[in-house]
Amino acid sequence: MGVLVKGENVSKVYKMGEVDIYALSSVSFEIYDSELLVILGPSGSGKSTLLNxxxxxxxxxxxxxxxxxxxxxxxxRRLLTEYRRDAVGFVFQFYNLMPNLTAIENVDLAREISQSPLNAEQMLDSVGLLARKDHFPAQLSGGEQQRVAIARALAKNPEILLCDEPTGAxxxxxxxxxxxxxxxxxxxxxxxxxxxxxxxxxANMADRVMYIRDGKIEKIVxxxxxxxxxxVVL
Known part of the structure; x- marks a missing residue:
């Protein structure tokens, strides 16, 4: 596997008055092509900061x-904007769908900013929702809305898909x-x-698991x- 993203001694520090709060403290990592990586850690461990x-x-x-x-x-800023636009897709715990647009129209939104988008109907079909392409978010269950959000992210055809607690709700x-x-x-x-x-x-379904706590990577398995x-037992 080739290395897609690499971090070396990455730190993220927030200032609270005169105090430095380390959300990440000198972490190094490699993320590979075509892998499913789970980042596991308690609330406040730094995993969302790392994802961002x-x-x-x-x-x-x-x-x-x-x-x-x-x-x-x-x-x-320009390079980061191009990177987000061309290489990265996002799926969040809350679906962030446009309520006044149908499922297919929500998916089409992502295609408009991609240089090599995938077909919107094919992406809805891939998540099992082509039959509901003309339904609005309010007409869909929570699980269906999340699947539309995933189809929207996939339609952008990103190299890397980042999912922040995608099953949390x-x-x-x-x-x-x-x-x-x-x-x-x-x-x-x-x-x-x-x-x-x-x-x-x-974590049991991942190719690799990154364990993070207190802003540091404890191990990668x-x-x-x-x-x-x-x-998966949920």
Whole structure:
């Protein structure tokens, strides 16, 4: 596997008056092509900060961050904007769908900013919702809305899909459906998927698991035999 994103001694510091709060403290990591990586840690551990930095939504205080051969930490706002637009897709705990647009229209939104978008109907079909393409978000269940949000992210055709607690607001059945889709995107589309979660059971389906606590990476473990989404105990 090639290295897609690499961080070296990455720190993120927030100032609270005269006190420095380290959300991340000199962490180094590599993220590979076509892998499913789970970042596991309790609330406040720094996992969302790490995801935001990898996604170009936040800047690091010190250290180095590379996307392939591009030095994101040196590129300034324009390079980060291009990186977010062209290489990164986002899925959040809350769906952030436009309530006045249908499912297919929500998916089409992402295609408008992509240089190589995927077909919106095909993406809705890939998440099992083509038959509901003309429904508005209020007419869909929470699990269906999350699947539309995933289809929207996939339609952008990103190299890396970042998922922040994507099952946090769902029941166990809907959660498994979402996890199946994320695994499919990694294996069939050959894309990198990163899921941050506090659900330890989800880690069992990952190719690798990054454990983070108190702003530091405790360890990164490779799963020799990842389980299927149907086997995840939620």
């Amino acid at each position: 930095i990898v996604g170009g939504m936040d800047t690091l205080t010190s250290g180095e961050l590379y996307y392939r051969e591009k030095a994101l930490h040196k590129g300034g 769902l029941d166990s059945t809907s959660s498994r459906e979402v996890l199946k889709i994320l695994r499919k995107f990694s294996t069939e589309f050959k894309k990198t998927v990163i899921i941050i979660t506090h659900e330890a059971s989800i 490779k799963n020799e035999n990842p389980i299927g989404a149907d086997e």
